[in-house]
Amino acid sequence: MLLKEYNVKEEKLVIMDAEGNIVNKKIMPKLSQKQIMDSYKTMVLSRVQDERMLQWQRQGRMLTFPPSLGQEGIQMGVALALRKQDWLAPAFRSNVTWLAKGWPMSDIMLFWNGNEMGSRMPEGVRILPVNVPIATQFSHAVGLSYAAKVKKLDEVAMTFIGDGGTSEGEFYEAMNFAKNLNTPTVFIIQNNQYAISTHRSKQSAAKTLSQKGIAAGLPHLQVDGNDIFAVYAAVLEARKLASAGKGPSLIECVAYRFGPHTTADNPDLYREKSEELEARKIGPIVRLKKYLIKNKLWTEEQDVELHKESKATVNAAFKEMQTKLDVKLDDVFNYTFEKLTPNLKSQLAEAKKLFNK
Numbered sequence: 001m002l003l004k005e006y007n008v009k010e011e012k013l014v015i016m017d018a019e020g021n022i023v024n025k026k027i028m029p030k031l032s033q034k035q036i037m038d039s040y041k042t043m044v045l046s047r048v049q050d051e052r053m054l055q056w057q058r059q060g061r062m063l064t065f066p067p068s069l070g071q072e073g074i075q076m077g078v079a080l081a082l083r084k085q086d087w088l089a090p091a092f093r094s095n096v097t098w099l100a101k102g103w104p105m106s107d108i109m110l111f112w113n114g115n116e117m118g119s120r121m122p123e124g125v126r127i128l129p130v131n132v133p134i135a136t137q138f139s140h141a142v143g144l145s146y147a148a149k150v151k152k153l154d155e156v157a158m159t160f161i162g163d164g165g166t167s168e169g170e171f172y173e174a175m176n177f178a179k180n181l182n183t184p185t186v187f188i189i190q191n192n193q194y195a196i197s198t199h200r201s202k203q204s205a206a207k208t209l210s211q212k213g214i215a216a217g218l219p220h221l222q223v224d225g226n227d228i229f230a231v232y233a234a235v236l237e238a239r240k241l242a243s244a245g246k247g248p249s250l251i252e253c254v255a256y257r258f259g260p261h262t263t264a265d266n267p268d269l270y271r272e273k274s275e276e277l278e279a280r281k282i283g284p285i286v287r288l289k290k291y292l293i294k295n296k297l298w299t300e301e302q303d304v305e306l307h308k309e310s311k312a313t314v315n316a317a318f319k320e321m322q323t324k325l326d327v328k329l330d331d332v333f334n335y336t337f338e339k340l341t342p343n344l345k346s347q348l349a350e351a352k353k354l355f356n357k
């Protein structure tokens with residue numbers, strides 16, 4: 001057992017060190033070479049997508065969005081442990097898990113361009129719409145997993161929160177409900193060291209954020225979020241517990257936000273560039289790349305090729321997104337109530353007259 005209900009030691013789980021060496025062979029999770037390489041490819045694809053979207057935002061071709069730069073290891077490790085029938089109640093910073101679970105990239109871009117139609121998931125893709133009010137997704141995940149429990153279905157709900165989000169009341173309330181109802185829920189903290197400009201050290205006096213699970217009676221663990229294998233091993237165990245009727249768990253994944261909070265933020269105003277550069281040296285993508293190269297699964301040439309292919313995929317998704325940008329006037333009114341209320345009907349008629357539609 002990696003996760004414990006009262007883990008006084010509070011050690012951070014590491015399986016792969018910063019040089020890509022497996023330092024904890026006994027608990028290295030079983031993954032095929034293909035799974036590891038595919039994971040790397042998805043992480044790089046998301047990295048390229050974030051970088052391109054930042055450029056497009058600066059050119060006025062994209063609206064505000066929160067990049068996942070530096071958090072690819074967490075998000076991919078979680079995706080590996082998710083089964084198709086499992087639910088994801090995401091926070092706004094979850095791009096790799098979205099891609100891996102099947103939210104089309106062009107629709108993700110559409111959503112971040114302000115068009116809600118981007119949130120319409122393809123049939124069978126169990127991702128809730130992006131949640132901006134912090135911590136509310138924790139309760140949604142408890143609701144979903146409680147429903148699965150009542151219906152006796154093997155469906156687990158996973159949900160993300162940031163380090164800052166763990167200071168919200170709803171973070172505790174959801175965990176408390178989940179444990180009391182013994183729901184199959186996996187709570188994941190993406191600790192990227194910052195809540196906008198507030199550093200982790202100013203966020204909470206708790207030694208770890210994972211220990212916040214103790215109060216609710218949850219098995220919990222802190223893992224190195226730059227280490228995809230540690231994240232996967234921990235989340236897989238949490239999923240197994242949930243699926244076996246043993247209830248919810250809490251996992252804190254520690255990484256670093258390489259980029260701005262969102263495109264509306266400028267981290268140079270509150271942190272040293274050197275801090276980011278140090279964090280980049282031990283980040284999730286360089287680390288996995290070192291592992292792949294050491295194990296002769298990957299070459300620098302393949303890496304150059306992958307970046308080229310990823311850019312082409314991202315550019316194609318952007319083009320596709322541009323064809324879907326148009327908003328229908330009816331859609332502005334259509335989705336609040338099952339049927340239009342008399343008030344909304346008259347407002348729609350007025351809007352149609354105003355816009356000559």
Ligand SMILES: Cc1ncc(C[n+]2csc(CCOP(=O)(O)OP(=O)(O)O)c2C)c(N)n1
Pocket residue numbers: 093132133134135161162163164165166190192194195196257261
């Ligand atoms: C309930 C609520 N309060 C405040 C905000 C404004 N807000 C958006 S993101 C953010 C910081 C979030 O930090 P963290 O939880 O660490 O997540 P991260 O952005 O680092 O992924 C705040 C305060 C919000 N979206 N919802």
Ligand SMILES: [Mg+2]
Pocket residue numbers: 162163164190191192193194195196
């Ligand atoms: Mg944060």
